[in-house]
Amino acid sequence: MTSPTYGAPLPETPDGVVIELERVTKVYRTGSIAVAALRGVSLTITQGEYVAVIGPSGSGKSTLMHILGCLDTPTSGAYHLAGENVSIMSETALAEVRNMRIGFVFQQFNLLASMLAWQNVELPLVYAGVPRAERKERAMEALARVGLAGRVNHRPGELSGGQQQRVAVARALVTEPDLILADEPTGNLDSVSAADVLRLMDELHQAGRTLVLITHDAEVASASGRVLGIRDGLLTENDDRYLESIR
Amino acid sequence: MSWLETFRTGVNGVRSHRLRSALTVLGILIGIAAVILTVGLGEGAQGQVTSEITALGSNVLTISPGSSTSSTGIRQALGTASTLTLSDVSALANPTVAPDIKAVAPITSSSETLTAGTSTWTTSVQGSTPTWLTVRGRNLAQGRFIDNQDVADHAAVTVLGATTASELFRGIDPVGQTVDVNGVPLTVVGVLTSTGSSSSSSSTTDPDDLSVIPISTGAERIFGGTSRNSVSSIAVQARSSGDLTAAYQEADHLLLQLHGITTPTNADFTITSEQSLISTATSVDRTLTILLAGVAGISLLVGGIGVMNIMLVSVTERIREIGLRKALGATPRVIRRQFLVEASVLGLIGGALGALLGIIGATFLPGVVGDPITISPTAMAGALVVALAIGIAFGVYPASRAAHLAPIDALRNE
Numbered sequence: 001m002t003s004p005t006y007g008a009p010l011p012e013t014p015d016g017v018v019i020e021l022e023r024v025t026k027v028y029r030t031g032s033i034a035v036a037a038l039r040g041v042s043l044t045i046t047q048g049e050y051v052a053v054i055g056p057s058g059s060g061k062s063t064l065m066h067i068l069g070c071l072d073t074p075t076s077g078a079y080h081l082a083g084e085n086v087s088i089m090s091e092t093a094l095a096e097v098r099n100m101r102i103g104f105v106f107q108q109f110n111l112l113a114s115m116l117a118w119q120n121v122e123l124p125l126v127y128a129g130v131p132r133a134e135r136k137e138r139a140m141e142a143l144a145r146v147g148l149a150g151r152v153n154h155r156p157g158e159l160s161g162g163q164q165q166r167v168a169v170a171r172a173l174v175t176e177p178d179l180i181l182a183d184e185p186t187g188n189l190d191s192v193s194a195a196d197v198l199r200l201m202d203e204l205h206q207a208g209r210t211l212v213l214i215t216h217d218a219e220v221a222s223a224s225g226r227v228l229g230i231r232d233g234l235l236t237e238n239d240d241r242y243l244e245s246i247r
Numbered sequence: 248m249s250w251l252e253t254f255r256t257g258v259n260g261v262r263s264h265r266l267r268s269a270l271t272v273l274g275i276l277i278g279i280a281a282v283i284l285t286v287g288l289g290e291g292a293q294g295q296v297t298s299e300i301t302a303l304g305s306n307v308l309t310i311s312p313g314s315s316t317s318s319t320g321i322r323q324a325l326g327t328a329s330t331l332t333l334s335d336v337s338a339l340a341n342p343t344v345a346p347d348i349k350a351v352a353p354i355t356s357s358s359e360t361l362t363a364g365t366s367t368w369t370t371s372v373q374g375s376t377p378t379w380l381t382v383r384g385r386n387l388a389q390g391r392f393i394d395n396q397d398v399a400d401h402a403a404v405t406v407l408g409a410t411t412a413s414e415l416f417r418g419i420d421p422v423g424q425t426v427d428v429n430g431v432p433l434t435v436v437g438v439l440t441s442t443g444s445s446s447s448s449s450s451t452t453d454p455d456d457l458s459v460i461p462i463s464t465g466a467e468r469i470f471g472g473t474s475r476n477s478v479s480s481i482a483v484q485a486r487s488s489g490d491l492t493a494a495y496q497e498a499d500h501l502l503l504q505l506h507g508i509t510t511p512t513n514a515d516f517t518i519t520s521e522q523s524l525i526s527t528a529t530s531v532d533r534t535l536t537i538l539l540a541g542v543a544g545i546s547l548l549v550g551g552i553g554v555m556n557i558m559l560v561s562v563t564e565r566i567r568e569i570g571l572r573k574a575l576g577a578t579p580r581v582i583r584r585q586f587l588v589e590a591s592v593l594g595l596i597g598g599a600l601g602a603l604l605g606i607i608g609a610t611f612l613p614g615v616v617g618d619p620i621t622i623s624p625t626a627m628a629g630a631l632v633v634a635l636a637i638g639i640a641f642g643v644y645p646a647s648r649a650a651h652l653a654p655i656d657a658l659r660n661e
Contacts, residue, residue, distance in 0.1 A: 066655050072653075
């Protein structure tokens with residue numbers, strides 16, 4: 001894959017590490033009550049890894065996903081994304097990091113209903129300041145990559161759930177990000193479409209992409225190369241007993 | 248993200264919620280149209296009053312008698328004295344003494360009832376001389392005006408205003424007919440051309456409702472009055488409007504001298520120009536315009552609050568969209584601009600449509616209400632600028648709310 005042609009050149013990722021979390025905590029305060037959603041999470045993910053984070057609701061996996069996606073900042077600890085310390089960045093700088101380095105796939109697809117498929121896909125490139133003609137070309141390429149070349153001029157409402165999620169994957173791919181972050185990508189899909197989307201994720205992994213998949217479904221998690229369990233705000237790795245217990 | 252892209256996104260936002268956008272635009276539209284129409288109505292009325300008064304002659308001075316003092320020492324209202332006489336008139340008409348005065352017309356007047364056959368009509372009967380016609384700037388529709396021979400002969404003749412003629416002689420040619428005033432039969436010798444400004448202006452008396460007779464006839468046979476030489480007022484026409492000040496000074500100086508008054512503050516007469524009437528009338532109209540425009544301005548303000556309301560609803564309703572855009576890399580500044588552009592597009596569309604409605608109203612309304620409406624390009628441009636400013640001003644708060652939404656809160660919303 002070629003590097004993006006817009007914006008400032010991204011610094012080279014040292015020793016292929018994409019994500020590095022060091023004792024990251026996140027505490028939510030509601031009045032006088034403090035709830036620790038993450039209680040010191042350390043994690044390293046390298047280039048080209050396909051990692052699944054699995055945990056039940058309330059385990060802190062959503063909070064972890066928000067922090068990994070730079071949608072929220074840690075209370076303490078450090079987060080380096082592709083060598084940059086993003087835990088100390090301003091809101092505007094974080095917006096740029098999300099734009100250039102991260103591709104999101106959400107459970108709810110989150111496509112804009114008033115826009116055509118290709119217009120949804122080009123949206124991150126609009127915020128990156130890519131010229132119009134190039135945006136459309138790259139959006140078309142990304143849609144072709146997810147097998148929707150024939151659906152580029154459809155609105156989300158005219159597409160099936162599986163197709164909508166593939167549009168969302170194309171949108172996550174279009175900026176050539178360092179990391180694709182998928183939050184329950186199969187949660188709203190029937191089993192056929194879910195398998196379809198997981199196959200697409202696997203293809204992206206084969207093509208060398210770094211993927212983090214967050215789910216509560218052990219079967220979905222098993223599609224990945226590395227499974228992390230999360231419980232009570234702490235990560236467990238290679239804990240087969242835990243994985244067995246939530247299966 | 249460039250301004251062009253922001254603009255495109257904003258316009259798309261407006262277009263994708265058509266009904267809501269249309270209703271918001273309606274609020275601004277009505278406000279702008281109301282402001283344009285009321286200001287236009289005010290300007291139209293001002294223009295009309297000015298042209299009406301100018302038609303009376305802007306180079307004309309009117310000399311009225313001063314106040315009289317009763318035997319008990321109480322000063323009465325202006326015009327109650329009969330200090331102006333026919334000898335004043337002939338002195339003012341002398342070109343060697345008053346070179347800047349072109350013509351002088353003495354006027355005696357009284358409200359009398361005219362009878363022609365079975366119709367009666369009460370109007371202002373004015374005794375004057377042939378110069379009245381030029382000093383007043385009037386024309387004849389038919390027949391002739393009173394001449395010097397009529398004045399010398401105390402002739403029983405009259406010239407009627409257009410309204411008076413039509414009231415007394417419906418459908419009959421008035422010239423040659425007879426009208427009775429205080430038992431004196433007068434032959435109608437002419438009818439004045441209508442000034443065309445009679446119907447609309449209720450504040451001034453109808454200039455087409457009058458009967459002009461020779462001044463001598465009035466003094467001897469109609470009015471009866473105390474002194475046969477006194478006049479109610481004297482109309483003085485300057486050579487041009489530029490000579491008005493000179494004519495004023497000449498008349499003032501001459502009358503003070505003739506009346507033997509040494510201190511000008513004790514003058515027993517007043518000289519007024521039509522200019523002072525114009526400024527009074529226009530200032531009254533201006534006050535009315537400001538009042539109406541104020542009411543219209545309030546409706547514009549309500550329209551602006553409508554924009555804010557809709558934008559706030561829009562922000563709440565599109566909380567997921569905002570969160571998604573932020574997740575995809577929109578900075579707070581870009582989100583703020585998007586919503587500001589949406590608000591200003593709403594304002595601008597409202598302003599443009601309101602201006603259009605204003606033009607349509609100005610074209611068709613005068614036929615209904617009878618008053619002219621003047622729409623100036625300045626008022627038009629002003630309305631557009633105001634509409635845009637309202638869009639921006641009332642869009643700032645919703646836009647900054649949208650900009651400061653946390654992306655996770657926005658995405659979490661189901």
